Structures are given as structure tokens and as C-alpha cells.
Amino acid sequence: MVNPKLTMAGYFSKNTVSNATIICHFTILYNKLTVMYKTTKKFVDQLAYEIIGAAIEVHKQIGPGLLESVYHVCMKEELKQREIPFVSEMK
Numbered sequence: 001m002v003n004p005k006l007t008m009a010g011y012f013s014k015n016t017v018s019n020a021t022i023i024c025h026f027t028i029l030y031n032k033l034t035v036m037y038k039t040t041k042k043f044v045d046q047l048a049y050e051i052i053g054a055a056i057e058v059h060k061q062i063g064p065g066l067l068e069s070v071y072h073v074c075m076k077e078e079l080k081q082r083e084i085p086f087v088s089e090m091k
Helices: 004-011 017-036 041-062 068-081
Strands: none
Touching: 041 068
16 A cells, blocks of 8 residues: 555655645544544545645645645645545644
8 A cells, every 4th residue: 555645745845834734634634534434445545546636736736835824725625626525624
């Protein structure tokens, strides 16, 4: 299985806070899905692929070096357009 944390790190530079935050939140979500909901490996792998694709698209469209809040808004919109359910800033 491909580690989604490493996959995302390969696509994004490690210099921006927003990319590190995306990786962190995605890793937490990934772990919660596999433990709490006992989802299948295939489901989690497909979800990881779709989320990474959305993050790559956002990065391609707006580029590096912006504030985290800009990436946050764009990522929320991209996930909505792809009909991927999510919770923003879960506590």
C-alpha cells in the first residue's frame, strides 16, 4: 500500500504551511477511516486517490506561495465539485 502522506509530500513542496497542513489533516482522516469505520483497503485507497487528485488540481490552478486560508477555501470548493464529503476544521 502506498503511504498517502509520502505521496502527497512528493507532489507538494515542503516549504509552505498549507501543504504540511493538508498532509497532516489527510493522515488523520486516513487513520480515522481505517480504525473507526473498519473500511476496506480498496475504499480507503480510492478515497486517498480522489483527495490527492483534488489537492494536486488546487495546487496546479493557484500555484505555490499563498496563504493557507486561500488553499483551504480552494480545497473546500474542489472537494464540493468532486462530491467528496468532508468536514472543514473538525475539532
